[in-house]
Structure formats: structure tokens, C-alpha cells
Amino acid sequence: MKSLIKKIARSDFGIYLRNNLGLRPSPISINSKFKLTSVSDAFIWRTDNGYKTTFKYADILSLFYQIENSYVELLFYSKDNNFIKKVIINHLNYSNKLLIDKTFLDGIEDYGVFYIFHRSESYSGNDLTIANQCYVGFSINDSLSSFAHGNVYVKSQSLDGKLHGSDMVKSSLKKNIYRIQNSFKNFTKSELFFVNPLSKKIYFSIGNNKYTLHKNCSILIDVTGQKNTSIISRCMFLRPIVFNYKGGFIDIYHG
Amino acid sequence: MNFFFGIKNSIVDSFLTIPRFQNSGLLKKEYEVFKLEISNQKWKISNIINIDHDGDFYKIDSSQIENENIFCLATKKEIRKFKKNNYSKLLNLNNYTDTSPAFRANLQVSIKGGGFSSYQSEYPYGMVSNKGNILSPLSSLLNNEADENIIFFKNIYELPIQEEFSAYFVNLKTKKVLKKITLITNFLNEVIVEKKFISPEVFLFTEKYIGIPIHCSMKNKHISLEHTHPPHEYILSEDKFKTVSKLKKEFSEIIN
Numbered sequence: 255m256k257s258l259i260k261k262i263a264r265s266d267f268g269i270y271l272r273n274n275l276g277l278r279p280s281p282i283s284i285n286s287k288f289k290l291t292s293v294s295d296a297f298i299w300r301t302d303n304g305y306k307t308t309f310k311y312a313d314i315l316s317l318f319y320q321i322e323n324s325y326v327e328l329l330f331y332s333k334d335n336n337f338i339k340k341v342i343i344n345h346l347n348y349s350n351k352l353l354i355d356k357t358f359l360d361g362i363e364d365y366g367v368f369y370i371f372h373r374s375e376s377y378s379g380n381d382l383t384i385a386n387q388c389y390v391g392f393s394i395n396d397s398l399s400s401f402a403h404g405n406v407y408v409k410s411q412s413l414d415g416k417l418h419g420s421d422m423v424k425s426s427l428k429k430n431i432y433r434i435q436n437s438f439k440n441f442t443k444s445e446l447f448f449v450n451p452l453s454k455k456i457y458f459s460i461g462n463n464k465y466t467l468h469k470n471c472s473i474l475i476d477v478t479g480q481k482n483t484s485i486i487s488r489c490m491f492l493r494p495i496v497f498n499y500k501g502g503f504i505d506i507y508h509g
Numbered sequence: 510m511n512f513f514f515g516i517k518n519s520i521v522d523s524f525l526t527i528p529r530f531q532n533s534g535l536l537k538k539e540y541e542v543f544k545l546e547i548s549n550q551k552w553k554i555s556n557i558i559n560i561d562h563d564g565d566f567y568k569i570d571s572s573q574i575e576n577e578n579i580f581c582l583a584t585k586k587e588i589r590k591f592k593k594n595n596y597s598k599l600l601n602l603n604n605y606t607d608t609s610p611a612f613r614a615n616l617q618v619s620i621k622g623g624g625f626s627s628y629q630s631e632y633p634y635g636m637v638s639n640k641g642n643i644l645s646p647l648s649s650l651l652n653n654e655a656d657e658n659i660i661f662f663k664n665i666y667e668l669p670i671q672e673e674f675s676a677y678f679v680n681l682k683t684k685k686v687l688k689k690i691t692l693i694t695n696f697l698n699e700v701i702v703e704k705k706f707i708s709p710e711v712f713l714f715t716e717k718y719i720g721i722p723i724h725c726s727m728k729n730k731h732i733s734l735e736h737t738h739p740p741h742e743y744i745l746s747e748d749k750f751k752t753v754s755k756l757k758k759e760f761s762e763i764i765n
Contacts, residue, residue: 279609281609281610284745291745291746293745310648310649310650312646312649312743314743314744317756318740318743318744318752318753318756319752347709347710348646348681348709348710349646349648349649349709350709351648380748381746381747382744382746382748383744383745383746384743384744384745384746385742385743385744385745386743387738387742387743389649389650389735391733397728397729397731398624398652398654398655398726398727398728398729398731398732398733399652399733400626400731400732400733401650401733401735402735403735403736403738430533431533431534432532432533432610433530433531433532433533433534434532435528435530435532435612435613435614435615436526436528436613436615436627437526437565437566481565482565484534491610493610496627498625498627500625503623503624503625503730503731504624505617505624505625505626505627507615507627507628507629508629509613
């Protein structure tokens with residue numbers, strides 16, 4: 255009986271009920287529909303205002319499962335969720351690095367998101383779900399990159415790339431408050447980077463300012479000088495990446 | 510419950526900001542910040558009163574931070590529970606900082622006259638009673654082009670002891686130990702990493718005790734600070750602990 259209740263509570267319908275009734279809410283749920291799944295965050299890339307982005311990622315399939323000849327597929331999107339390019343990287347080390355600058359993005363000076371999916375055509379073992387949270391570094395004018403790890407799961411694909419999943423972050427009928435546990439009072443400039451993790455339009459507000467983000471779109475919002483930054487949304491996990499600037503230096507972390 | 514910590518170092522200053530409110534906006538004023546340090550094989554606890562002007566944050570500057578001490582949020586009533594166990598063990602006093610999304614204190618580390626980098630300085634209570642191994646890749650966050658690369662390794666253990674334990678730089682491909690390092694429990698250890706070790710095959714592997722490896726790079730007065738993910742966070746399927754154990758066993762065999 256207990257296991258049946260657990261099973262129902264963990265189902266999509268159970269999570270929907272829990273989130274809307276406030277019974278052990280689950281802002282993120284990974285109920286993979288396929289047997290071999292690679293889950294990805296929506297990682298930020300920036301090439302605007304002299305930014306360069308460095309992406310560091312692990313070869314999870316080789317490190318943990320000793321799978322040879324695995325590779326990764328990276329998909330780049332603009333801030334409006336328009337597809338830019340696909341990159342396939344073979345011959346992986348345990349840890350790998352990719353520089354994303356305007357040359358890499360064919361001259362684009364802007365910001366957006368990208369996803370990483372692991373691929374293997376030879377794996378024949380048990381069911382597995384992996385997630386590469388990785389590390390993304392940002393530098394301006396070739397200074398040392400400031401790194402932050404991944405922020406939130408957004409999309410998934412089967413290891414062969416044929417099946418796609420999304421909406422691991424949940425929304426609720428009631429509005430949720432997420433107050434950033436830091437102040438932006440003592441910086442020259444502060445920006446928050448948001449990506450919509452859902453495959454539907456979301457609305458959110460910060461103070462008196464209201465924002466709309468379409469499916470998987472992203473936005474940079476200036477919050478310079480704010481002391482109390484509360485984000486109100488029906489999306490249950492809308493945690494931004496923070497970019498703080500002071501005296502020619504930058505600091506990036508998840509808010 | 511979470512503990513918080515800072516970094517004391519000759520190159521960098523650190524400043525710890527602990528929010529008094531949860532990320533849902535809820536603020537319970539009875540929660541105060543306490544400093545815990547080891548004295549005569551017991552946990553010595555003192556109250557720190559340093560709230561910012563608006564009453565939203567506890568501010569702990571470098572004069573309060575030592576590599577041996579830690580901080581927590583608790584009520585006065587909860588702190589009195591330590592007396593019952595004769596200050597002999599850390600306790601799980603409350604769930605005020607057990608939130609989803611995760612509670613975030615901010616440890617800002619800065620170079621004098623230079624840059625700054627923030628780190629989320631929580632050390633979950635669940636880690637303080639556990640022993641085990643930590644596996645952390647060196648090249649994921651350290652930088653071959655930096656002037657200096659350091660791993661700050663923080664261990665908090667429930668008993669008020671400062672015991673030595675070992676960590677190793679291990680090359681997984683050649684299955685060789687490249688370097689042995691001595692670390693101390695209940696301490697923020699500083700491991701300077703030479704560039705020759707920053708390679709995709711090289712990992713930091715600890716023996717006996719766990720902790721949080723915080724990777725720090727510095728160049729031209731710029732600084733970057735971030736922790737590596739524990740290996741089980743890469744696997745979401747049911748095999749996660751079995752698969753990670755198998756990998757750690759491989760490292761154990763190399764160091765032994």
C-alpha cells in the first residue's frame with residue numbers, strides 16, 4: 255500500500271496535486287519517459303559587451319560507465335529561442351573545454367542558452383539517466399573567467415537523440431515568491447539572467463516591473479542597487495544567474 | 510540544517526553574509542547567528558550580533574573568520590541543546606535553512622585591490638556525521654593559464670577533533686598517485702595546485718573523510734571560486750550510488 259502511495263505521489267499527476275495543494279511540493283521532477291536519458295540545463299552563453307564564455311563539461315559516459323566512443327551534441331539558441339547551430343564533439347577527455355565567442359557563433363554578439371546531450375550508439379546496459387551540470391565561465395576582455403555551475407534542468411534527450419523531453423521544472427496555480435538571498439547595493443552594476451525552463455509562456459514580476467518570457471527564451475534584467483529582489487511567478491523554480499560588476503571586475507553565481 | 514564557513518588566507522579577504530530570511534521571503538527574528546569552534550575537545554559556542562542596517566542579513570567580516578570555525582543559524586533555545594551533550598557533538602538543531610530551492614549564504618572572497626568571487630557557503634548537516642571519499646576533477650574548474658590555483662577543502666566533522674587524513678592527486682588513465690596531501694578535519698585546508706597536475710585525467714581523491722572542495726583560480730587580480738559537483742549528482746537513475754561506489758573503489762585501489 256505504502257509503495258502504491260509513493261508511486262502515485264511521484265507520478266506527474268501526483269506531483270501536480272502536491273504542488274497545487276502545497277503537500278511536499280516538488281519544484282523539479284525528472285520522470286524520464288525513456289530508458290537512456292541525457293538531461294541538460296539551459297546554460298548561458300554571452301558574447302555581448304566583450305564577453306567570452308568558457309564551457310567545461312565531463313564525459314560522463316566514459317567516466318562512470320566506461321563507454322568508449324561516446325560523444326556530445328551541443329545545441330545553441332538565441333535569447334528568443336531561435337536555433338543557431340549544432341556542434342558535435344567527438345574524442346572526449348574526462349574533462350573538456352569549449353570556448354564560445356563571437357567567432358564561434360558566426361559573428362553573433364548577444365546572449366542566449368545552449369544545451370548539452372550525451373550520445374552513445376554502443377551502450378546496451380541497464381536504464382540510466384545522466385545530467386551534466388557542468389561549469390560555465392564568463393570573462394570580459396580576456397580576463398580570468400568567473401565560473402558558476404549549472405542552474406536548473408530544462409531539457410532531456412534519449413542517448414540516440416531520437417526522443418526529446420522537457421518541463422522538468424513545474425508550475426503551480428498559485429504564485430511563488432523567490433527572494434534572492436543577497437543584496438545588490440554595493441556594486442557598480444548588477445544583472446540577473448533568467449531562462450524560461452518551461453515549454454509554455456511564463457509571466458513574472460520583480461517589484462513593480464512585469465516580464466513575459468516565451469518558451470525557453472531568456473532575458474537579462476538590470477537590478478543595479480536593489481536590496482530586496484523578489485521574483486514572483488507561477489513557475490516553481492525561476493532562479494537567476496547573477497552578474498555583479500565593480501571596479502572593472504565581475505562575479506557570477508547562481509542567485 | 511546547514512553550517513557556514515569562511516576562508517582565512519594571506520592573499521584573499523573573505524566576507525560572509527548570512528540572510529536572516531528564507532528564499533520564500535519568510536523571516537523568523539528569533540534565529541540568530543552563532544560561531545562554533547573547538548576548544549579543549551569540546552565545541553565552544555558564542556553568539557555573534559552583527560545585523561545590517563535593514564535587519565535582513567548577518568554580516569561576518571574577516572576579523573570573525575578563522576579556518577577552524579563555523580557558523581550556524583539557531584534560536585537560543587536550540588543552542589542550549591548542546592549543553593545536554595556536554596558540547597561533545599554537532600547537532601541538527603533546526604530545518605530553517607533546509608529550503609528548496611537551496612538556502613544561499615554568500616561567501617565573498619576578494620583580492621586586496623582586485624576582483625571578487627562569490628561562493629554559496631553551506632555545509633549540510635547530513636555531511637558532518639559521514640565519513641567517506643570525495644572525488645573532484647582538477648581541470649574542471651582550475652585554470653592552466655592562471656597565476657595561482659588553490660583548492661580550499663573544508664571538512665566539518667561532528668566530533669570536536671582535528672585529525673589528519675590523506676588526499677591524493679590521482680591520474681585515472683595511468684592509475685598512478687601523483688601526489689599525497691595531508692588534510693585536517695574541522696578545518697579549511699588550503700592545497701596549492703601546481704599547473705602540471707591540471708589535466709583532464711587528474712582527480713583529487715580523499716581517504717576516510719569527506720568535505721567540500723572549492724576550486725580557486727587567480728590571475729591579474731581577477732579571481733574565480735566555485736565548488737565541484739559530487740559525482741552522484743551526474744547520475745539521476747537508481748544506479749547512482751552503485752555506479753559512483755564502483756568508480757570510487759577504483760580510486761581506492763589506486764591509492765592503496
